[in-house]
Amino acid sequence: MEANHMGDAGGIQKVKTTDVSKDILDKFWVLSEGKEVKRLRETKNLLTVLKTKQLDHNNLPNKNFPLCGDLQYSLRRLVKGLPSSKKWARVGFATALTQILSEFPEVQIRDVLALIKETLTFTQQESKAEQGNIMFGKVTALMAIIRSRRLDQGCGEETEGVVSSLIQLQGKKSYLQQPCVCGLQILINSVDKVTFTQHILPQLRGELSAGWEGCTPDRLLLAIMAASKRYLVKGGTDRCLVMVGMDRYLVKFGMDRYLVKFGMDRYLVKVGMDRCLGMVGLDFGFG
Template sequence: MEANEKSVLGPFWGLASNDNVKQLQSAKELIVLLRNSQDEHELSSGSGLCDNLSYSVERLVRGLSSNRDGARQGFTVCLTEVLSLFDCVSVNEVLQLVDKHLMITGSARAQEERGAYFGQVCALLTIVRSGRIHGVSLDTICALLKRLHILANKKLYLREVGMVGTVQLIREVGSRLSFDENILPLYKQLIEGGWEKCTPDALYLLLTLLEIYSKNETLKKLVKSKWNHKWLLHPDNFEYLATVLKESTFAHPSVHSVWPVVLDAVRKKGHLTLFWKTVVDESVIVSSHERKYLSFKLLELLLPTLDVSEVVAVFTPNLLRCLRNNLSGADNYLNKAAKHLVGCIATTIGGSTDKSIQVSFLLQLQAQG
């Protein structure tokens, strides 16, 4: 390795750190080194990648399969920045490196297989999030979409992250894709499955498709015939939503990506009270520990933006009873989660400049004991 190549090795250790600040510092350091090396290379030879950049891109892609500390996160962030800042690194080159380093071999152990699959998804996400997706051909976009579709259906642990990548890709370049020609062939079975076969991931994708392709006649007809209403989140569908959304706890302890989308949509339509009663209060809260935990996290999501009427709607007797029960003893399963939620409530009340909101919070808490 040449002397100037050795200087890029240091930041890679920081990229694998569990410390987010150290990760970002290392990424910035590596980017600066690569920019200087590439600028010098272009001045002397005029084209292609310098050795440092070529080496770093390959190592970043290869490292996406690492299960060590924060390596995958750090390498994903850094590769996204490299793709964003260095147009000379082609998307096709990254895909070739994915095929070279992140494919599953017959001898791979379970942990290695898991790492490689996650690495593939992360590599595709870097292409979308870097903005480079806008500069590739339609054929490449379709190939990326197909890869994400295959990965999302490969393993249960890949479903949400694969669907997140799919949704982000469609949001970025959906206008270049034909619903009938490019989307429907991959997702026809999902769309035609209706509520009986719906999953949180399917709902997340379908809500996106209905937003991006709202005028597509094929999609409108399929939704009308299979999903009861042209708007999936119609109050008549809340019972179906309760069944689907309580299954989102496979993502525990994270909140599945579909929830913020659903909550935002029902609030805009003024249906939060009925939604919360049907889907959360009568379904999620009265179930397993994981689902009770989910109800705490959903309330935490809503806290900063609740209005007076919504405070009454979400601080239900069921939720507050669950909160109180888990605060009663340090050995209770959700004790830490309950304490965290109480802290969030206190912060919201203390930080609000709206007296009516503060009073509403306090009255509701007092009314429920």
């Protein structure tokens, strides 16, 4: 028997709490606890129950929705709970969401993005603190998609949506910059070169073309990660040109450890000029 669905939000419907098993409802309380062992154990238990429910749902002769009611409820509950001001609730919910996206290929990423757009929005009625929590929750939801590795499978349109959202969010609050850039780094490293070139690099063009005055450590780091994805050594030499909308992209960073940390120091053509200028010796053009 299918759950009573109350509305449409992409492919993840609203489900009445009365149609969800108590066993699943109780698990969300444990996901909010401060003890990591309990959270991880309950995440595993939640996945086990949902897999059984989804398998039973798949065997139904006539079903209106590809996902069982319990799975749809869980997805909504987890995404809506990410803006929580309770530290461990955010951590527990993010972990569970990541695992569900990883373990259930039936869940479409485009539907998850639609759910994020629907539930993690705010109006001018919320306080600044509440707005900040909502934006942080959105970043956390996008990170869950990235860490689930579902975008590694060539979801071009969905990848563009995630990258675009992260770039937009990093400019909203200073404390969002680091997690957004971290998400972009993970995504750049995990996708293949075709996905990167067609769906990520065009989205990064504004960040990578900011020039000298607009350069920041985060933008430098993105440039290095992007270059490492598409590096090309011509004529047996490392003296290649970085193409990011300028003939030569000089960046002011003052943090040599970034280059060493990501193994890019060996690709530098020049590091000098009182330790603040660097020229990355790679070639990655826009066309």
